[in-house]
Amino acid sequence: MVKLNKIYTRTGDDGTTGLGTGERRLKSDLRVNAYGTVDEANACIGLARIHTADGHPAIDAMLSLIQNDLFDLGADLAVPDDGKPLGYEPLRITPAQTDRVEKDIDLVNKDLRPLKSFVLNGGTPAAAALHLARTVARRAERLMVALAQEPTEHVNRDGLKYINRVSDFLFVAARAVNDNGNADVLWVPGKNR
Numbered sequence: 001m002v003k004l005n006k007i008y009t010r011t012g013d014d015g016t017t018g019l020g021t022g023e024r025r026l027k028s029d030l031r032v033n034a035y036g037t038v039d040e041a042n043a044c045i046g047l048a049r050i051h052t053a054d055g056h057p058a059i060d061a062m063l064s065l066i067q068n069d070l071f072d073l074g075a076d077l078a079v080p081d082d083g084k085p086l087g088y089e090p091l092r093i094t095p096a097q098t099d100r101v102e103k104d105i106d107l108v109n110k111d112l113r114p115l116k117s118f119v120l121n122g123g124t125p126a127a128a129a130l131h132l133a134r135t136v137a138r139r140a141e142r143l144m145v146a147l148a149q150e151p152t153e154h155v156n157r158d159g160l161k162y163i164n165r166v167s168d169f170l171f172v173a174a175r176a177v178n179d180n181g182n183a184d185v186l187w188v189p190g191k192n193r
Helices: 030-052 057-078 095-109 125-149 157-177
Strands: 016-018 024-026
Touching (some): 030 157, 057 095, 057 157, 095 157
């Protein structure tokens, strides 16, 4: 378990932070940006859950599992696999976590009104918050993909699949809390020309 007795350490005052391996990286480093954005998506989900806790308990329970998984993903990204022994088993996202999210997507999606246009971000407060979380999760995914393209970096492929699926879940969850898609705000191309 993590033990946090002291919140400030002053070790980051020089603009660096420590990875789980002990390596110091700039706070602007692509890896740090990736797991920081995963954390940001998690915070957005926390805000969305303010709106889902009472009216949408099944979705709220699914979001709770995703929040915990996103901490796993952050830990996965914070301990890059450089092939060197660590002396402990690092936490990695597994296919089972992605499989669970896919099952949740299928469960939520089965009752949704079919789409005939792209959905604008909005509708109910819960839907708007879930759409915001979705866009941040997509940004995290883009950063993870960029990190994976770096020749000296490694990103867990299961982690990439997981964050992609989380974005999909957040989309269908947003539609579900919008009266199963009946209250979706649809894009009308060229409407305001």
